[in-house]
Amino acid sequence: MGTLELKLEIFDRLKNIEDITLLEKIRSLLKNTDISKTYQLEQYGIDVLNESEEDIKYGRVTSQEDLDKEDLEWLSK
Template sequence: MNTLELKLEIFDKLKSVEDESLLKKIMVLLKTIDKKEIYHLSEYELNMVKEGEEDIKFGRVISQEQLDKEDLEWLSKQ
């Protein structure tokens, strides 16, 4: 299915949706692709960024290879 066909199929399905909650969720998703819109970080997200910057500043980092290894170990335990 090419892009145009996909858009048309989505449009056809949207025309029949009556669930206002679902439509609002779709609108939120679509708004996130608007390049002009500025995303404002939540307080939690801002704190996570600050913690990450502090980790870098104080050398609390690991290599990508080490992270991949830890991920594999964690996933194998699941």
């Protein structure tokens, strides 16, 4: 599971929590996390991001719907 999927799962679960004690414990836990970390990317990562931005700029993208169709076709083989 990637970072985005994990965050979405956590957000989804948080929306349904009514227990104030649990929510306060979660808030306390999150206060102790260091969100100011700076990540250094290797040159390869920077190149991939630059290529991705260029693809988006020039419309070289595939919709989620098309990706889902391709997945279904691939899975049916």
